[in-house]
Amino acid sequence: MELKRETKRRTEWSVIVSEKAKSTVNPIRMVVETLKLEPNPEKPLIPLSIGDPTIFGNLKPCEEITNAIIASTQSYKNNGYFAAAGSEEARQAVALYSSVDGAPVEAKDVILTSGCSHALDLCMTVLTNPGSNILVPRPGFSLYETLSALIDVQIRHYELLPHKNWEIDLNDLDSKIDGNTAAIIYNNPSNPCGSVFSRQHIIDFLAVAQKHFVPIIADEIYEDLVFPGNHFYPIASLTSEIPVLSCGGTTKKFLIPGWRMGWILIHDKHSRFGNQVF
Template identity: 40%
Template sequence: MENGNKSMNTPTNVTIKGILGTLMASIDEDKKKNLISLGMGDPTAYSCFTTNTVVQDSVVQTLESQRFNGYSPTVGLPQTRKAIAEYLSINLPYKLSEDDVFITAGCTQAIEVAVSILAKPNANILVPKPGFPIYELCAAFRNVEIRHYDLLPNKGWEVDLAAVDALTDHNTVAIVVINPGNPCGNVYSYQHLKKIAETAKRHKILVVADEVYGHLAFGENPFVPMGVFGSMVPVLTLGSLSKRWLVPGWRLGWFVTTDPNGIFKNAKTVERLKKYFDICGGPATFIQAAVPRILEDTKEVFFTRTLCTLKQTSDICFKKIKEIPCFTCPQKPQGAMAVMVKLNVSLLKDIIDDIDFCFKLAKEETVILLPGLTVGLKNWVRITFAAEPSSLEEALDRVKSFYQRHSRQQNGLN
């Protein structure tokens, strides 16, 4: 891994959905093999990942009531903001209020809000590599410089804090921390998160905590929200219903100021936030209205079942990856829904890089993986394990067959 690089200020050329769409388009229509996509992090494509009846019934109930067909306040319905504040406060040493919560159209809009609020002349934001490319895209529209700090694959994808120190200057306004990790499948320990908070405090910058995969932890480390350290450093917490409740298409997210000392919440900033929400639309009113019941009435067994399934599929994924010689996985997934795998192109006779690998794999095996370059790492691939176990096994068996055909060592021996 190269050191943090101040020159990386160009946004990713394409979105994840864009590159996956191009990969899909490259597949021959007359292929007899069924398509298996392990590229997009949408678990609802598989029947083993479905939301529960409480979630569905809550929306039906609010829709049928005909009380939520009008506009909601631009910052979100009061009862929705209050419910999310109470939900997040369960894991914090202090209580959030509804005034700390702003409802967004998914976590993507929460990211856009965060970048917009932090934008000022010459500002830069520290973003992980690998990471989620939406940050670069949002920053490009706001003339905010992005500086990439490395995650360390051989240390559980921990933040390279030395790189953070080297990258930070007087124009740095924030550091983005994605936990549980997309695209790496890591979950940070309390101790490591505390070190990140201490580093941010030392540099007098705030933390943007991207916790869209919050609580989806099934390894050694439990999920710890970054807001736990809000008394040490201001934290902007971004999250959504999408992954934990398995409803990504509902686009219900939140932007939350976890800042008990009120450092971030000066009158000018709060007014700017409210004005920003005045010009951008949030999620449907009836979806918002369903949130209090969803948060209160969803049984723990639903979450447990999801985690058990993710643990099972992550185990299958890790085991199958080890059977493919051109792949190396530095760490077994500990959370979220995807894992990063290093691609050794020197073992392949006619593959140039990760982009070439993924396009040829799609064409020959009708399997979609995400090229690592899309998330910041050349010659890596991201594999989503939120899939039916049988489909996951078949897909990775096809990848193994693809390797065997393209291996420099085969020469027709297999």
């Protein structure tokens, strides 16, 4: 017997907005894009806006970058479709740029994305199922929570310690991990704290991830942007055991956020991700 499901036909417009769309909020964009301020003439304005290094026009990208884009578009050779992960040449260039002692990168380990936001989106999506949880820093970049709503993943915060230069509270982190923890999101240098982790602190953090066998999604978009006296250590260069997806791009360091050029570097010396992740 054929079962026919009767649905009432619509008689007027009533477009449904998904529950996911309704629960997806980007608090930074909500504030910044609707901000209308009457400056107080008595006081100088201190702009505390988003991390866009081009806003004041005093920091310009170097000529090599702009010339390369002009040459590329004028060559008419790069206007077609590329492989989903990016052209071999571009992946090779990122691999060459990103390889460091202890964390070599080959073109096959590079996935090109639309900005670091897209890199984070892909990493969170590929490592989670509904019911998984992901650990994120507090204070932290709000996009992690925005993205989690789309994939039905529980966000758990681990605390950063203001009196210790915003280092990670490793005991707190340790206590929040369980068998459903799909990944720890780690952000260094940090937005919004401006902190840069020492080599030792990164090693101590890695020990917690290792104890629980949890992979790391490293948001390293601010790589090398450190105050004098600090040094940026790519986290993957300090572990050979823990699989790391490092998210980065040209946004901040190369002063071109609008170009939306990001990447994922897959560091997985023991193939713990298998061949299913990317």
